[in-house]
Amino acid sequence: MxxxxxxxxxxxxxxxxxxxxxxxxxxxxxxxxxxxxxxxxxxxxxxxxxxxxxxxxxxxxxxxxxxxxxxxxxxxxxxxxxxxxxxxxxxxxxxxxxxDVSWNYRVKKRITPFTPKTYTPEEAKKGEFNMKQEDIDRVQEFRKCIECFLCQNVCHVLRDFPENKEVFDGPRYMIRLAELEMHPKDDADRIPYVKETSGVGHCNITRCCTEVCPENIVITDNGIIPLKERMSDRYYDPLRMIWRKLTGKS
Amino acid sequence: MAETRSSPAHPRGFFQTFRKDAWWSYPLFTVIVLGAFGVYSLWAAYTGIAGAEAFHYLDHGRDYLSPFYSPCITDACAEGPLAGTITGVTVVTPALFVMWMPLGLRATCYYYRKAYYRAFFASPVACSVDEPRKKYSGEAAFPFVLQNLHRYFLYLALLFPPFLLYDAWLAFQVNGSFAVTAVALVMLANALLLTGFTFGCHALRHWVGGRLNCFSCSNVAKGRYGLWRGVTWFNKHHGKWAWVSLVWVGLTDAYIRAVIHFGPSIDPILFGGA
The missing domain is CATH 3.10.20.30 (Beta-grasp domain)
Structure with missing residues (x-):
């Protein structure tokens, strides 16, 4: 035919x-x-x-x-x-x-990479981290990303508004940030970056990225929304902010 | 150099796309269902000004309270665990005191945001379909930045499933005896659907365990991991729970109003009863 x-x-x-x-x-x-x-x-x-x-x-x-x-x-x-x-x-x-997809690589470079915690004495003896599967399941989902950038392409924040590339990293880097932030052995705090530089607030959860992902990563529900919730914990939840002030605990 | 929007490879203009599928079906469905629910719920709330006879059926040994009014906290209601908590208010509907909480949960819900941003704001109306604006800041600016307060509506909405289950339990009693009626089954389904929708909330998923980075590091964390998995189970189909529970709450209210209007002949007793 x-x-x-x-x-x-x-x-x-x-x-x-x-x-x-x-x-x-x-x-x-x-x-x-x-x-x-x-x-x-x-x-x-x-x-x-x-x-x-x-x-x-x-x-x-x-x-x-x-x-x-x-x-x-x-x-x-x-x-x-x-x-x-x-x-x-x-x-x-x-x-x-x-x-030309090189903008994506420039975005990736500005994200603080994996920053390992100090080994526990037990881990130091073996020279490697001990991690349970349930702690790493969430992170492994995001590691399936093949960087095809289809999610970046369909995200309307970037697709229809090229100027937003200055203020929004896009769904591919939201799951990169989620992967690092949820890692049980990572020690860096990227939540200020998530709010101020990655611009997670620009995402309005229309889920085009999730629909298009060839690796079936649930980008929105498992990556972006948890990041938004962590950002809310830090910047938008008045009770939690008062709690932090009073106790010094996060 | 700033990137230009125009490209000869892509159509430009409101609703322009090369997509060949029925991309308009989801926003159209949303406009019809959410729009109809919005109009119906406003009407259902407005009718409460006339008094409890409009929304609370207490006849022929039955006790059916419309879910839009549960729990009824004003003295318009003769019965109910919180009836009379607020007194002397006759110019507004009793629904006003309770309805805004579950509606607030739905209005700020992460699933409904997709639905109404697409259908009512066209941002975007569908994936890869051009949208009608020049700038976009999403939920990073007022007013949509307030969506970050979704968790507070969750905290309030968590109060509702027990009341709806209690209402369903009352509905299973006719003349003081256990009986299975058609309305009771509809009310029970409504309570369970709303519970399923609430327990799949993304903010709840975060609250019970999602904010942890290590699920195995303490016994408390292990317990929270179990809760997180439970909420995740509901969360996987949050959209379906959202639609079905939305339609069902309207149907439940309509059925109770029909029984108020036509009498118990349209509410058969399927089992038991005195």
């Missing part, structure tokens, strides 16, 4: 969608079709990819207007008619399907 792919060609200054026809084969994913087009019809078509197994997070694009990994989107799951493939919107377009 022939399928038409309507693919964006061009740069941010000048570009348009162009149609390409490919033979759809059993099990074919959108990235396969793009490679076929690259090989046979448009050798200068730019797209980023690496593992083709949904683990490197390179091939993010918008397929029929929805953010997806092209390597994990089977052609036969898409409705009949032309398949529109465009670049992700949130990051500056370089060419065709390729965008």
């Amino acid at each position: 022939k399928r038409t792919l309507t693919i964006f060609r061009g740069t941010k200054e000048n570009g348009r969608y162009e149609d390409y026809e490919v033979e759809q084969q059993e099990g074919m994913v959108v990235l396969d079709a793009i490679h076929r087009i690259q090989a046979e019809q448009a050798t200068d078509l730019a797209c980023r990819w690496n593992c083709k197994a949904g683990k490197c997070g390179s091939c993010s694009a918008e397929i029929n207007g929805k953010a997806k990994l092209t390597c994990m989107t089977r052609m036969d799951t898409l409705p009949d008619g032309p398949i529109r493939v465009g670049p992700v919107k949130t990051f500056p377009l370089q060419k065709d399907l390729v965008t």
